[in-house]
Amino acid sequence: MKRRSIINLLTISALVLLFAACQSKDNFTGREYMPDMAHSIAYEANQNTYYMFNHWGTKDDYQKFVQPRTPQDGTVAYGRTKIADSLKNDLTYPRYAFANTDEDRTKATEMITSNALKPKNAAELENVLGHGKELYEIYCSSCHGKAGDGNGKLYELGVYPAAPANFMSDQFLSSNDGRYYHAIMYGKNVMLAHADKLSHDERWKVIHYIRSMQAAKSGADYSLEASRGEKSIKPEAKKEEKKDDKKDEKKGK
Amino acid sequence: MIFRTFLRCLTLALILTMSFNRANAQDPKKGEAIFKDNCASCHVKDMKTKMTGPALGGVEERWSKFPKKELYDWIRNSSGVLADASYKSNPYAKSLYAEYKNTNMTAFPNLTDEDLVNLLLYINNMYKDGCAAPPCKTPDVATAKGAKTETKEAGDNGSMILWALAFVLVLASILLARYINSLNRLAQQRAGESPVEEKSFLQIALNPTVVRILIFALVIVGGYTTVNNAIGLGRQQNYAPEQPIKFSHEVHAGKNGIDCQYCHDGARRSKHAVIPATNTCMNCHTAIKKGPEYGTAEILKIYAASGFNPLSGTYFKESVPTDERLAEYKKWLKEANADNKAITESEISVQLSFAKPMIGKPVNWVKIHNLPDHAYFNHAQHVTVGKVACQDCHGKVEEMKLVKQHAPLSMGWCINCHRQTKVKFDENSYYSSETKSHKMYEQYHNEVKSGKRTNGVTVEEIGGLECQKCHY
Numbered sequence: 001m002k003r004r005s006i007i008n009l010l011t012i013s014a015l016v017l018l019f020a021a022c023q024s025k026d027n028f029t030g031r032e033y034m035p036d037m038a039h040s041i042a043y044e045a046n047q048n049t050y051y052m053f054n055h056w057g058t059k060d061d062y063q064k065f066v067q068p069r070t071p072q073d074g075t076v077a078y079g080r081t082k083i084a085d086s087l088k089n090d091l092t093y094p095r096y097a098f099a100n101t102d103e104d105r106t107k108a109t110e111m112i113t114s115n116a117l118k119p120k121n122a123a124e125l126e127n128v129l130g131h132g133k134e135l136y137e138i139y140c141s142s143c144h145g146k147a148g149d150g151n152g153k154l155y156e157l158g159v160y161p162a163a164p165a166n167f168m169s170d171q172f173l174s175s176n177d178g179r180y181y182h183a184i185m186y187g188k189n190v191m192l193a194h195a196d197k198l199s200h201d202e203r204w205k206v207i208h209y210i211r212s213m214q215a216a217k218s219g220a221d222y223s224l225e226a227s228r229g230e231k232s233i234k235p236e237a238k239k240e241e242k243k244d245d246k247k248d249e250k251k252g253k
Numbered sequence: 254m255i256f257r258t259f260l261r262c263l264t265l266a267l268i269l270t271m272s273f274n275r276a277n278a279q280d281p282k283k284g285e286a287i288f289k290d291n292c293a294s295c296h297v298k299d300m301k302t303k304m305t306g307p308a309l310g311g312v313e314e315r316w317s318k319f320p321k322k323e324l325y326d327w328i329r330n331s332s333g334v335l336a337d338a339s340y341k342s343n344p345y346a347k348s349l350y351a352e353y354k355n356t357n358m359t360a361f362p363n364l365t366d367e368d369l370v371n372l373l374l375y376i377n378n379m380y381k382d383g384c385a386a387p388p389c390k391t392p393d394v395a396t397a398k399g400a401k402t403e404t405k406e407a408g409d410n411g412s413m414i415l416w417a418l419a420f421v422l423v424l425a426s427i428l429l430a431r432y433i434n435s436l437n438r439l440a441q442q443r444a445g446e447s448p449v450e451e452k453s454f455l456q457i458a459l460n461p462t463v464v465r466i467l468i469f470a471l472v473i474v475g476g477y478t479t480v481n482n483a484i485g486l487g488r489q490q491n492y493a494p495e496q497p498i499k500f501s502h503e504v505h506a507g508k509n510g511i512d513c514q515y516c517h518d519g520a521r522r523s524k525h526a527v528i529p530a531t532n533t534c535m536n537c538h539t540a541i542k543k544g545p546e547y548g549t550a551e552i553l554k555i556y557a558a559s560g561f562n563p564l565s566g567t568y569f570k571e572s573v574p575t576d577e578r579l580a581e582y583k584k585w586l587k588e589a590n591a592d593n594k595a596i597t598e599s600e601i602s603v604q605l606s607f608a609k610p611m612i613g614k615p616v617n618w619v620k621i622h623n624l625p626d627h628a629y630f631n632h633a634q635h636v637t638v639g640k641v642a643c644q645d646c647h648g649k650v651e652e653m654k655l656v657k658q659h660a661p662l663s664m665g666w667c668i669n670c671h672r673q674t675k676v677k678f679d680e681n682s683y684y685s686s687e688t689k690s691h692k693m694y695e696q697y698h699n700e701v702k703s704g705k706r707t708n709g710v711t712v713e714e715i716g717g718l719e720c721q722k723c724h725y
């Protein structure tokens with residue numbers, strides 16, 4: 001009787017110890033049961049699905065499956081095969097017409113004069129600007145600043161050594177949309193290409209948002225006509241700026 | 254002879270005083286403004302580091318061989334100097350042009366001679382003294398140190414005290430039991446009864462009643478932990494693996510305030526949040542070549558993986574062998590760490606040895622949040638449509654040096670959230686767009702409008718608990 005109870009005691013404590021060592025921590029993923037249910041044999045993005053009972057050769061073989069791959073040149077994203085009529089003669093869609101050279105940069109700046117994304121009504125413009133703002137704040141604001149003044153947090157903290165472009169400066173105000181689009185596609189100076197981060201439409205949404213910020217800064221209204229490229233904000237904006245200056249001066253006096 | 258040396262000294266003194274006077278007469282602050290507006294996009298402010306353009310420190314010495322006017326012309330319009338062979342500096346200019354990937358510097362025809370004098374003065378001051386107008390104020394060491402000392406983490410003092418208390422109590426009860434026992438025996442002796450033989454500790458411990466109680470307690474405790482751990486099989490909460498590069502989310506997302514989605518750009522548009530490829534790292538690290546914690550060591554690994562040559566600012570061709578790349582990296586490490594004496598020759602070779610196996614290969618990041626193959630999860634659905642913050646599931650990643658899995662990612666955890674979370678219809682283009690409207694949403698909309706429904710709509714009510722949404 002005594003001996004049996006001692007044996008019972010030992011087995012139970014052994015079981016407790018066994019399961020106590022299952023929990024994941026630090027470098028240990030924890031234990032699992034029936035790994036075939038949990039691990040994908042098929043290729044999964046960003047995941048090394050190799051596990052102990054995998055039948056797919058060595059770990060090195062397996063890791064070849066999980067490397068990032070570049071799509072074939074000219075690949076069109078899923079759901080992007082149909083081209084809207086408004087984009088038929090667009091220089092930026094489905095393929096960007098310019099290469100990453102200084103010559104093409106000036107060409108793009110001259111030839112792409114208006115935003116390819118033309119909102120149909122005020123509600124759509126509001127949507128575009130809202131989405132553009134979200135994207136701008138994710139992808140641009142760390143350097144170019146939330147206000148577009150080239151004073152983003154990274155530069156302000158002194159972490160980033162190069163001064164980012166100030167979209168509120170005269171040269172950016174008067175420049176064509178092509179300059180922005182080309183810079184997003186291929187980068188400029190130390191800025192690298194952000195084409196992989198933003199799709200065609202998203203790039204234009206961001207440019208819409210930058211333009212609206214410029215308009216707001218100079219006191220102009222980013223109207224539907226302006227966003228469709230039917231009315232330029234440039235000369236008006238400059239006049240408005242001068243008026244503002246005069247007002248300020250008067251106030252100062 | 255003496256006269257000649259005297260003359261030399263005199264002229265030297267004259268030149269020195271004159272240059273001093275000139276330096277005082279000019280305004281380096283104006284130069285600073287000009288630099289910020291025109292030059293800072295391509296030239297680094299410390300004047301010692303190359304970026305898009307060369308390091309500007311010592312530019313006047315380098316151009317001292319040529320007439321001053323040529324330097325001014327070069328700054329105003331570099332392509333003019335390159336095209337015109339009558340400039341004495343033409344060959345030097347051409348070599349510079351070739352070194353910087355045949356890119357022309359932007360022309361600044363509006364800068365006057367005075368502007369340029371101010372600018373060059375500013376450059377010189379920054380190069381030699383580290384500030385626009387010397388004497389420079391050195392940052393207060395004491396305050397800097399004070400800011401750095403971190404508050405020590407409060408350990409689990411509380412639980413330690415509890416354990417100590419429990420230990421003392423158990424000890425006290427055992428002692429008390431023994432006292433009572435011996436007092437009892439004394440009483441029995443006085444009464445004239447023969448005292449019961451005192452039992453040894455082993456005898457007490459192996460007493461069937463004690464063993465039964467112990468087994469019962471073990472079954473309870475053991476059963477509880479066994480079931481708990483069995484449920485936890487295959488779950489990875491608290492998993493915090495070391496990564497091949499010591500990337501700190503605390504620095505990037507916390508201190509520098511980079512949006513999560515800047516790097517994890519798939520979260521808003523695909524199933525995967527995406528572990529970024531090295532090109533995303535390079536967006537910043539072509540310019541930022543030193544980290545605040547590990548200096549060049551960790552950033553070197555990105556360069557090795559992406560094939561970037563920080564000396565020239567270009568990428569190696571694929572055919573360049575490992576040894577050649579390592580030689581370049583060694584040169585760069587020496588150059589970049591020249592001002593840090595702590596980084597010795599051996600430290601550099603250690604850094605190189607860690608980077609060597611990573612050359613030309615994708616970084617083997619360890620994925621932390623793994624879902625089993627039979628569960629479907631889509632990031633875009635939660636981030637873009639559901640407007641769920643990253644931190645809701647991943648914890649405060651912006652405070653983590655090493656990422657740790659915050660949530661259990663168990664089914665119960667998913668379901669619980671789906672039951673409690675209210676659908677965010679407001680300012681949500683997914684639900685407002687006409688194509689996605691559905692009778693169900695319309696019904697809820699009317700209910701909310703008529704005041705019948707006050708608590709909003711939970712995810713459960715729009716089908717968040719249907720099995721085949723996640724298992725199919």
